[in-house]
Amino acid sequence: MSLPALPLFVKLAGRPVILIGEGEAAEAKRRLLERAGAKIVGIEDRASLAVVAVDDPERIVTALRERGVLVNTVDRPELCDFTVPAIVDRSPVLVAIGTAGVSAGLAAALRQKLEVLLPARLGRLAEALHAARGAMRARWPDGAERRRALGAAFAGQLDPLLEGSEDAVGPWLARAAAPSRALIRIRLRSGDPDDLTLREARFLAGADRLFHRPDVPDAILDRARADAVRIPCDAPPTESGEGMSVDLEMAG
Template sequence: MRQTSRKPVEVKRRRRPARVGSLACLPLFFPLEGRKVLLAGGTEAAAWKAELLVAAGAEVHVYAEEFDSAFESASVTGENTGRYVFHRHPWADDSFEGMSLAIADAETEGAARAFACAARARGLPVNVIDKPAYCDFQFGSIVNRSPVVIGISTNGVAPILGQAIRRRIETLLPESLQSWAELAGRVRSRTLEHLRAGAERRRFWERFSDLAFAGRKAPDGENALAETLVADARTAGRGHVTLVGAGPGDAEFLTLKAVRALQAADVILFDDLVDDAVLELARREAKRMLVGKRGGRESCRQEDINAMMVSLARQGKHVVRLKSGDPMVFGRGGEELDRLASEGIAASVVPGITAASAMAASLGISMTHRDHAQSVRLVTGHSRHGGLPESVDWQGLADPATTTVFYMGARMAARIRERLLREGLSADTPAVAVSGISRPEETRWQGTLDGLASGVEGLGLDHPVLISIGKVFGQRSIVEAEVPVRDEMSVAL
């Protein structure tokens, strides 16, 4: 089928509503350096709150007749600028004088009410531990990379969920981020002095952020680093192209490096198959250009895409070429890199999850299970001229100890079946075809090589289809999976 050509099209980002959605509470960051805080109670729970307050630099006045042993370790402030002041008696009305916050661990409802009323009468925000009715603010879960501090609140309804979210974020932020954030404070004045507002400063901080997330500790001396980054930021017209793998569909398959590239892009050239959820992770100001390429459909010519990358890079833009799957697996990444290199344009590659890996994960089947396969082959399902690729080692693909995955082969399913049978592969060899891998509309067919053509035909051509053949797919039924499945019988019906 002949493909018609289309021009790249700019896609406007869906604008969010002007009004902010409903918030259960307003996240605020309240400096406590040198301020006084009243804490009523000598319990272990009160000691934990006291430790947080002192870590924020507060002078914590603790009122209680007895103190839990937790206060012994908490009162060792170490490098913290805050300090403890212990009062071995209950709080009184004059205890609130000069305080910025009031916190209590009250045993009874009456004690909680009395404390809250006394604090509010003096205009102080109050928190009574585990008694939401008497709280003007909550303590959320904290990710501490100070001066980078991330607070997580579930408004008191699901604290365990808040802790789970905190653990997820902790894994994304290297411990070294703290030293880089401190360094940012030291070099900030230099960027304001030497770089112009706008593109120059953004280039500086994007490069700085890349280094911060590289996992290395920040250098002790900032002068050399700052000079290098300032010089780079001042360099006009030095564009860069990053080929980024968007994975098979689900935005959660993106790597952290891919997300950072999207958030640093000036222009994004993306394929038809890239999900909208992936594009939503990009920098808001980035220009989005649809340069879709679909077999048998109206598509942009590769030459036009290459020319656009070159033109944008020469304008000093950071161009992200966003491709479905992995850019170096049937993504023409090699052709694009060759063109960029011939034009002297810097380029880099961020790999993505290729469709075969996503399929194996979705099916829960190892493509190299040692009892069934000793090799895996990823094969294009069609040639440049539209037929079967003749340069492929078809005799090797008929090896029963090989797992073969055909990309872009839905229209060639009947010919693939005929050729493998001709090369001696058994008609009973297990086969699987998956349409729309990792997407909500993912659909599967399971059967044998003999029924491949009718099985793939039943899946349709609305979404990319991956054809997989080999003994590993006979281990178990994939009907158990939580997606719609069509077997040979259902397709026939």
């Protein structure tokens, strides 16, 4: 399954961004760009990004693209090289929700749901983990081992949705042990990822590697982390390797 766009977080502090237009839509974009620290400039200035909020924007967009500028055109997804997502801000944690320009209303509705779900102190957990990076690297020098330990912690003591998890980083690190090997077998009832149970989806999201039969569809494999190793095989593995492995096969 291909992505309609690749989500990126771009640091704009002090960087020029062209903004063309007036009115409510342009002002909303201006506020967002200024919040990100961008320097708002005009069409004649040099910049890599531009936001266009005018009627009949085709000529302006063409001229900007000819200069190699990436353009966001308000309410015209077919004229967008990039889109601006709905944002849930728990700085330094940012959650961006996009629909590739198909439905800004849906993105906004999802943002409202996540605003209620994600605790206001989530950013403090990120800061606590950042402060503990040196201690974590000392305890788990191997990056994969460190990632597995964190994965186990996020499923329990450091659950991002758990109240007070930001205060649990120190105690967790003081007594944490590297997770043991685990092999989870999942028999898929269908090739539709929406048929996965919540437990199965969590196993996929946390797996270090996926063993799978050739008939397991990409739509299921895509639910795993991008850096999880994919290993096609005709039979269940006899050795799983370190960390968490998931073996996938279609039900008969």
